[in-house]
Amino acid sequence: MHTLPQLLDMVSQFARENPFPAAPAELYEPCDYILTLGGKRLRPAILLMGYELFLDDPQPALPAAWAVELFHNFSLMHDDIMDAAPLRRGQPTVHTRWNTTTGILSGDVMLIFAYRQLVRLNKISLIETFNRVATEVCEGQQMDVNFETRDDVSLPEYIRMIELKTAVLLGGALEMGALAADASLEAAQLLYDFGRLAGIAFQIQDDLLDTYGDPEKFGKQVGGDILQNKKTFLVIETLKVASEEDCSALHDWMQTTTADPTEKVAGVRAIFDRNNIPQLVAAEQNRFQQQAFACLDAVPVPEIRKTVLRKMMEDLLVREF
Numbered sequence: 001m002h003t004l005p006q007l008l009d010m011v012s013q014f015a016r017e018n019p020f021p022a023a024p025a026e027l028y029e030p031c032d033y034i035l036t037l038g039g040k041r042l043r044p045a046i047l048l049m050g051y052e053l054f055l056d057d058p059q060p061a062l063p064a065a066w067a068v069e070l071f072h073n074f075s076l077m078h079d080d081i082m083d084a085a086p087l088r089r090g091q092p093t094v095h096t097r098w099n100t101t102t103g104i105l106s107g108d109v110m111l112i113f114a115y116r117q118l119v120r121l122n123k124i125s126l127i128e129t130f131n132r133v134a135t136e137v138c139e140g141q142q143m144d145v146n147f148e149t150r151d152d153v154s155l156p157e158y159i160r161m162i163e164l165k166t167a168v169l170l171g172g173a174l175e176m177g178a179l180a181a182d183a184s185l186e187a188a189q190l191l192y193d194f195g196r197l198a199g200i201a202f203q204i205q206d207d208l209l210d211t212y213g214d215p216e217k218f219g220k221q222v223g224g225d226i227l228q229n230k231k232t233f234l235v236i237e238t239l240k241v242a243s244e245e246d247c248s249a250l251h252d253w254m255q256t257t258t259a260d261p262t263e264k265v266a267g268v269r270a271i272f273d274r275n276n277i278p279q280l281v282a283a284e285q286n287r288f289q290q291q292a293f294a295c296l297d298a299v300p301v302p303e304i305r306k307t308v309l310r311k312m313m314e315d316l317l318v319r320e321f
Contacts (some may be wrong), residue, residue: 050177070114134171138166167199197292223265
């Protein structure tokens with residue numbers, strides 16, 4: 001079994017051995033650029049962990065792992081355009097550094113190169129899983145866009161959105177790792193569910209940390225979601241359980257763009273606190289987390305083979321940033 005740093009080294013080495021072409025530079029330089037912006041590359045490492053549950057040497061699965069990383073960064077490149085985001089991991093986004101046309105076209109070619117890597121394994125089940133997950137990520141992004149203009153988003157709808165937009169790619173990476181190792185469909189499904197449920201728990205925790213995290217550990221402004229009037233898990237839960245007075249106050253804060261940022265964050269947090277929202281959200285996060293690890297427990301391989309994957313996911317789900 002390999003450690004997470006060892007798997008990440010394998011992914012980096014594979015990337016160096018499979019570069020984009022040099023020309024046309026206007027097309028491929030943005031691809032190289034977004035891949036060097038400091039992403040953790042956890043998704044390809046997770047795919048290799050899924051493979052190593054069943055077979056010892058993950059080298060044969062590296063093309064599939066890199067395909068997942070290419071798809072992830074393709075989606076980020078296009079998401080940044082949709083969000084008109086100026087920065088990605090503290091650096092200018094591709095469409096900001098170049099232009100929107102470049103961002104679209106370079107993203108497109110990254111997706112094509114993802115398929116070029118994937119077909120190297122010659123497994124139709126991998127392509128089918130990849131297609132399903134990629135489609136769901138797009139559906140989740142569209143739901144997120146739709147929610148921006150809706151005031152009636154329900155909690156099940158929000159959970160479905162984060163499941164599609166974020167969680168299915170984690171689950172899909174694990175499923176693809178299992179399929180690449182010729183694991184049973186039942187084992188691959190359990191791993192998919194593990195990653196999917198853990199991904200939902202991760203995103204719920206991220207919503208909580210955005211409002212209640214330690215700013216020195218969180219690495220960005222606490223309360224950013226509040227200032228952007230985002231309909232997070234906390235907001236939707238509050239609108240479900242709070243009094244009419246608190247719901248009205250929360251609506252007022254979310255429609256306010258001129259208030260002092262500190263005052264606005266404090267005002268919304270006070271509403272959350274009065275309604276025990278941090279405790280309710282933490283309990284929901286824990287529920288998904290427990291369901292996730294129950295799926296991992298059920299994967300029919302020796303427990304020792306699950307050690308690296310279990311430790312990495314526990315670290316992701318018990319964090320302060």
